[in-house]
Amino acid sequence: MKISQEELIDDLVNRTHKILNEAEELKELSEKALQWRQAPESWSVLECLEHLNLYGQFYLPEITKRLNSAKASKPNQIFKSGLLGNYFALSMLPKEKLNTMNTFKNMNPIHSTLGKDVIDEFILQQKKMLSLLEACRKIDLNKTKTSISISSFIKLKLGDTLRVVIFHNQRHMVQIDGVRFLIPSTKDSHLKLKSMRI
Numbered sequence: 001m002k003i004s005q006e007e008l009i010d011d012l013v014n015r016t017h018k019i020l021n022e023a024e025e026l027k028e029l030s031e032k033a034l035q036w037r038q039a040p041e042s043w044s045v046l047e048c049l050e051h052l053n054l055y056g057q058f059y060l061p062e063i064t065k066r067l068n069s070a071k072a073s074k075p076n077q078i079f080k081s082g083l084l085g086n087y088f089a090l091s092m093l094p095k096e097k098l099n100t101m102n103t104f105k106n107m108n109p110i111h112s113t114l115g116k117d118v119i120d121e122f123i124l125q126q127k128k129m130l131s132l133l134e135a136c137r138k139i140d141l142n143k144t145k146t147s148i149s150i151s152s153f154i155k156l157k158l159g160d161t162l163r164v165v166i167f168h169n170q171r172h173m174v175q176i177d178g179v180r181f182l183i184p185s186t187k188d189s190h191l192k193l194k195s196m197r198i
Helices: 005-026 031-035 045-069 083-092 117-136 158-182 184-197
Strands: 002-004 078-080 145-148 151-157
Touching (some): 002 005, 005 078, 005 158, 045 117, 083 158, 117 158, 145 158
Antiparallel strands (some): 145 151
């Protein structure tokens, strides 16, 4: 994939703003609704968000560290995705019918005791991501690389890492939307909200 660096960052900023707005809406739900699950092994809304928070706790400091140590250079006008990075990013994009993906045990928050503070942390993480995206405008997203959560030996171009994290966030926001639709007490309000968005 080839895209102008500015266009890529603008796209990721827009996606993150949308994620942030959707997270703010979740604060209006009761804690009981946020903890509801369709089946014993299904994630609740809060568990979906905590899963994203756990990844954010790795990636946000990692991206910050790489930005701080990036050599001063003129940003490349074109970002060219790496083969592995592009594969990871595209696999995270939400599809019409979400495919099931295995989650590492340490990133699976199922049956954890969670409250609304999970939403607050997620919102703070999205604001931090927006700040990092702006800082990315001053460096070369091709040359700056990051480690990934599954292996310190694999390095991705920063542009790809940003796509992976933000697409992953989007994927689970779609999952959250599906969970919200099924919560008995919120079905009607959810449908009303959907109709207003059309």
